[in-house]
Amino acid sequence: MIAALVLTFLCGCIHNDLPYPRIQPNFTEFLVNGLARPAEIDTLNRSITLEFDEETDLQNVELLSFNLAPAGARLANPDELGSTLNLIRPLRVSLELYQEYVWTITARQEITRAFKIEGQIGQSVIDVPGRRVVIYVPRGCDLTQLKVTEAKLGSTASILTPDPVGRTLDFTLPVEFTLSDYGRDLTWTVYVEAIDAAVTLTAADAWSRVAWLYAEAEAGKENGFEYRQKGDEEWIRVPDEWLTANGGSFSARLIHLSPMTTYEARAFSGLDLTAPVEFTTADEPQLPNGSMDNWWLDGKVYNPWAEGSSPFWDTGNKGATTLGPSNSIPTPDTQSGTGLAAELKTEFKGIGALGKIAAGNIFTGVYIRTDGTNGILNFGREFSRRPTRLNAWFKYNCAEISSVGSDPDFADWKGRPDTCQVYIALTDWAEPLEIRTNPKNRQLFNPADPHVIAYGAASFGETIDQWTPLSIELTYRSTSRTPRYILVVCSASKYGDYFVGGAGSVLTIDDLQLDYDY
Secondary structure (H helix, E strand, O other), X not given: OHHHHHHHHHHHOOOOOOOOOOOOOEXXXXXXXXXXXXXXXXXXXXXXXXXXXXXXXXXXXXXXXXEEEOOOOEEOOHHHOOOEEOOOOOEEEEEEEOEEEEEEEEEEEOOOOEEEEOOOXXXXXXXXXXXXXXXXXXOOOOOOOEEEEEEEOOOOOOEEEOOOOOOEEOOOOOEEEEEEEOOEEEXXXXXXXXXXXXXXXXXXXXXXXXXXXXXXXXXXXXXXXXXXXXXXXXXXXXXXXXXXXXXXXXXXXXXOXXXXXXXXXXXXXXXXXXXXXXXEOOOOOOOOOOOOOOOEEEOOEEEOXXXXXXXXXXEOHHHHOOOOOOXXXXXXXXXXXXXXXXXXXXXXXXXXXXXXXXXXXEEEEEEEEEEOOEEEEEEOEEOOOOOOEEEEEEEEEOOEOOEEOOOHHHOOOOOOEOOEEEEEEEEOOOOXXXXXXXOOOOEOOOOOOOOEEEEEEEEEOOOEEEEEEEEEEOEEOOOOOOOOEEEEEEEOOOOHHHOEEOOOOEEEEXXXXXXXXX
């Protein structure tokens, strides 16, 4: 008995001073009903962004499934994720694996809303949090006899009572409507104000050879713009095909302008004119080494810049050469017959289970380091201009997909034709985007990232054995946001980040140039 007590005492004095390992548990999949596109999982910031269609009630989102990694990761509090989620506000969830890590789940939902009155000036101001609409009409309008032409303040399934569309209503005082949506009734109030302004030029966004003009006037009148180079006497009327109208708001895309030149523009509505507004176009820089002529060999690693110069492009060669030679290399096979081009080859590196498929690639940014057999990169180079398209020349040898990686989404892809991809993006990230290909903490570029201002891409899943021109037009989300980074990525295997591709696929690309006009 005494011996047992002594043993118990000694055991109580033993302390485990070994620290627990710090391994971040991650969501690898998050599936709910009503998603407009797959969930955006950011392991760096421990966040999930969900974009929903209009029909989904954010207060009652059905959770279908989620996956965690690595093995042993779990919810610290299982009650935080029930069968239905309220995502009106960001939801915080704690995962644990030795330590707790807080993740944030955020919902985005773009509901198209409109409330228009015949003859209004400009666009209606729709205040969603305040549930009110403000509409401006010309002074002298009879506020007791205003016809509503459009009214949608909720989802496509919502009902507005009374239904105002097509009716003539009295807006002398604010008018209240009941919006029935997602099983709830909300009160919206519409205010109509009479103002003196006949036409207002609200913005002029100047690029390099393009400018965008925005104005507001009375709907239904003859509205448009005039412009001229500063110092000229004659005004040029903007052609109708350059104009876009949305009720009393209208805009124009001016093209074929001269870079680094000051212009004047004015808006008109009937016989009324605004005062001229000045804007100055920017220059039109090109991508450094877009010709692909400059390379140097550092040991086994081919680098796409001249030795001793500042790099703009990089490749995955630093990772590929841990298991073999560079697979993104220069070639004298060019579309012009002179200089060099980039030959990007998808190859299997290593032996058996110790190897992986490596997609030949080149990108604007820098390869940071290798994490085991995975890459960590920084995507993007500083750039503040707004080109309209990326032009290049390319050839492609399309092999059958021979490796499908470990992601179950690609399990049955072996034997399919591989696909090359070239894409371009302009972003206003605060810093270059860190790319990680390790499945445990994978983070890849997402075109739907709200920091992406413009994006364009082209993919090809067949052999193109002759030099062929490539032109990728950028689609802009905003004409006024100024980029901070440009991202251009060329890959012989579109899904190489998932280690999916065909050994023998080769993308040869040359003479990448930016265009600044339409």
